[in-house]
Amino acid sequence: MKRVMIDTNIYSLALKGDPDVADYLRQVDRIGICTISIGELLSGFKGGNREDKNRAELEFFLDSPRVAVHVIDTETADFYASLLNKLKIAGTPIPTNDIWIAASAFQHGYKLLSRDRHFEVVQGLILVAR
Numbered sequence: 001m002k003r004v005m006i007d008t009n010i011y012s013l014a015l016k017g018d019p020d021v022a023d024y025l026r027q028v029d030r031i032g033i034c035t036i037s038i039g040e041l042l043s044g045f046k047g048g049n050r051e052d053k054n055r056a057e058l059e060f061f062l063d064s065p066r067v068a069v070h071v072i073d074t075e076t077a078d079f080y081a082s083l084l085n086k087l088k089i090a091g092t093p094i095p096t097n098d099i100w101i102a103a104s105a106f107q108h109g110y111k112l113l114s115r116d117r118h119f120e121v122v123q124g125l126i127l128v129a130r
Contacts (some may be wrong), residue, residue, distance in 0.1 A: 005032035005070075005105040006039040006096070015057065024113065024128070025041035031067045034104040036097050038062075038069070070104050075108060079103035083122060092121040 006014075006025075011033070014023045025031060038058070045054040062069060070076075080103040087093055094102075095118070102122050105112045110117060111126040119127050 001029045002027060003030040003032065003110050004028050004113045005034065005098050005101070005108070005110035006037070007101055007116060007119075009115050010035040011037065011041060011058075011061070012044075013115070020105060021113075030065075032070055032105070032108055032110045033062070033067060035069065035071050036100040037103070040097060046126065066068055068108075072100065072104070076100070076103050076107050079106045086123060087121065090121065090123075094118040094121065121126050 002024075002102060010021055010025075014025055041058060042055070045058075046050045047079070048054065080100055083099050083103055083106070087099070098116065098119065100121060102112060102125055104110075105125065111128050113128045114128060119125060
């Protein structure tokens, strides 16, 4: 089974019809998305002039049987703490929300699909860049 967690930028690219992202996602059995990414998306929607339309599109996406929404819980927090400490020791910080997204990917056994290259410094994370 091909499983991938998507970063926030991947949702946006898919919605815009990016052919590489769309083709890859069509081949995936399970698409995970973290509530951190959903929060980032909702924040962006509030800053725009199409909030209702964007929310409706997101709800349609989230209702797909191939999509799994993963909430932040204490287990995610433990993965987050480990990642944050490793990144600090290595001197390779990345944005806090992205640490949470990586932690969720680790917790649920997903590869991470993102265009953000800073994920490359997260040891053990299988990054799919499209």
